[in-house]
Amino acid sequence: MVTTTPETITEKERRYGIGYRPISRVSSETKRLTDESIFTPEKEEIVIERRISVPKHTEKAPTAKVEPKNEVATITSLSIKSKALLGLYVGIAFVLSIIVAITGIIIGNTQKEVGAVESQVKTMSTIVRVQEAQLDELSSDSYIEQSAQANGMVDTSVDGTVTLVPTYENESYSSSTNVFDAFCDWFSGVIGG
Secondary structure, three states: OOOHHHHOOOOOHHOOOOOOOOOHHHHHHHHHHHHHHHOOOOEEEEEEEEEEEEOOHHHHOOOOOOOOEEEEEEEEOOHHHHHHHHHHHHHHHHHHHHHHHHHHHHHHHHHHHHHHHHHHHHHHHHHHHHHHHHHHOOOOOHEEEHHHOOOOOOOOOOOOOOOOOOOOOOOOOOOOOOOOOOOOOOOHHOOOO
């Protein structure tokens, strides 16, 4: 059985995780190395250097010594899939912010309409309270008695009895049947109905 060590693995095998040798001849350590590197592609790195320098002035002598700064920034480029996901995320965030803004505008307009309806309800409830007070005054017993006396009515304190006289005669109904009714009665008796 042939085993390989990590030193004998080619650069392609490390980079892409592709085993060019049969699996049965690869040791467990080599297999582990190739399995770990299968799903981890290399990232491209771009190094940007920015140097800031201060020009020397010949006219005045500087009081403090100024040293130039060296800043090194590392930028990793994004894959197309990452860029698409980032664009999708920004698009969804933009749409949601527009929806929130529209909802705020609609709620503001609705609150104005509700305020107008509330003022109308207050006005109508005031009118209803005034009319209820007038109805209570007109339906009081003292007002009714005063109005009756003003129209010439007299208070009767004696209870009278009234005898009801019938104005029509009681009706009497007679039942008359024909031959068909007799046949139906006989037939229902035969079948048990």
